Amino acid sequence: MKRRWTLWIAYALLAAALAALPFLVEQNLGRTWVRTLDFALLYIMLALGLNIVVGYAGLLDLGYIAFYAVGAYAYALLASPHFGIHGPFWALLPLGAMLAALFGALLGAPTLRLRGDYLAIVTLGFGEIVRIFLNNLNAPVNITNGPQGVNLVDPIRLGNWSWGRSQSWLGVEFSSAQLYYYVFLALALLIILASLRLENSRIGRAWEAIREDEVAAAAMGINTRNIKLLAFAMGASFGGVSGGLFASFQGFVSPESFGLMESITVLCMVVLGGMGHIPGVILGALLLTLMPEVLRHTIVPLQKTLFGQVVVDAEAARMLLFGLALIWAMQWRPAGLWPSPTRRRELARRQQPEAGP
């Protein structure tokens, strides 16, 4: 019973810390960092969604951002002056998730027979197809407004409350970014919970079996087709939810946000953190969202103190360091920064390399 108590106290402390975080950040670092924190939460949701496909089921997906785009556009088109429709956020969010899941199954269906890198290139192609359509569906019928994107997307609303401006509640002033933080946090926790429950479920074990050996999994009576489709759909639905949140938070969506580089970034979060391990994936998402921001704020002052002037273009230096950090991190810990215990055991046991291609 005693351990139970300490656990509850730890949870309470964690909850208090998470609740206080946006205020501490805003006071000490400024409002932009609250926005960064919001984006970190968004990326945690995205990375956990991709983790289902790549980490659990072992299907390499390089077009994951397409589902984020589907969710974002579904919300943006149905809650903005673009079509003059202003649907309620709380109904559109599940709708976006369902639509994204449908797209996930749509992508999954023709690719069931493909393995490894062939699957990777098809998913990559799928992601590009979605982006190109979003970019060009402004003529002859204007659906997506093309490269200009959709503007003035509605913020989250609940009754008289709008997340788009500051609100005061019980005498405390909440800024828009802080309000979004709590919604994102709640949904991120929901997604973490869903991932945890899935991991130890019948479905989660089936995914793991497929990842380890598809033929053996099928022989054990797993319906590999349905289970793989489910992985695609489930992962996509998480992407759809984050997309809807992104659209309402940003107030603006354009195809530019959904390029291949974005898919690759999310994949890097999953692999760098530790595939298939929820705390690892969260760590990866946090690191890869916060690191570029930290570099953005330190590179110019650092150069000024070292050389007295800006020698290297800050953006280039930032991304250069980012690339080098990726290389270094993977060499340092090839299984990810925080791999799951089972995976680490497997790696330790299997000193012999796997057979070649």
Next chain:
Amino acid sequence: MDIFIQQLVNGVVLGSIYALVALGYTLVYGILGLINFAHGELVMVGALVALSVVRTLSPLLPGLPGWVLALLGTAVAAGVCALLAILIERVAYRPLRHAPRLAPLITAIGVSIALQNLAMVIWGRQYHSVPPLLPAASHQFAGAAITEVQILIVALAALLMAGLIGLVHRTRLGRAMRACAENIQVAELMGVNVNAIVVAAFVIGAVLAAVAGVMVSANYGLAHYHMGFLLGLKAFTAAVLGGIGNVGGAMLGGLLLGIMESLGAGYLEDLSGGFLGSHYQDVLAFFVLILVLVSRPSGLLGERVGQRA
């Protein structure tokens, strides 16, 4: 009909370039089973290095004919790319050869990002215009205009590919490469120096990429630090289309992709009644890729591997 032939000519030119780059992917993949995501950046480095060589040399040696300059630029670019490829292999891929499958993919992405931004630091963000070193004369061919540069691109690409086929099938190095592609551990047991073969595959790919980079910049008259990414992606698509790991497949896939793209750019609008414009050429390319892979899951010429790799 004239448009058809013109688009076909453009497609063959583009396709030869894709094929050269695709070979680099396929050689490395065949041996290591690794998608060398940074390969596209070598194309960019090749183009920009050649450009810099030409720019520094042309005021120093004003009498030099254009083709000598172009040749010098290409040679230096090939050398730089080969060295870079050796460095990348040593630093980013060799330590991870026995790591989980996705780890080298992430380092490859890291290398790609690092190279792109290094190039941005060196050459800046702007588009560089490439001086026309070769005569820009254009010939009429069955109703289509084809420039001498384009003829040269196709001829050189064909020559290089023939040379590579000869290398792979007729030489000792080629036999060792094929042995490694078959089974790298057994090859090692048979006394093949696997590391040397892997480096050779990277170097050959890098030289081809450098030549392709010069070709692209000569064909479009532009070079840019970001040019390698999309090109590399297309070339990788081509390699997969043909069956990755298969040298002939990379060539076929490259040509097909190039032709498909340029025919798509020319005809998509008419075929779809104006609904889909030429912006959709990439959609067409990826769509065909998906169709091909659905019916032949390991590419056009790929070997039928069993369910277990």
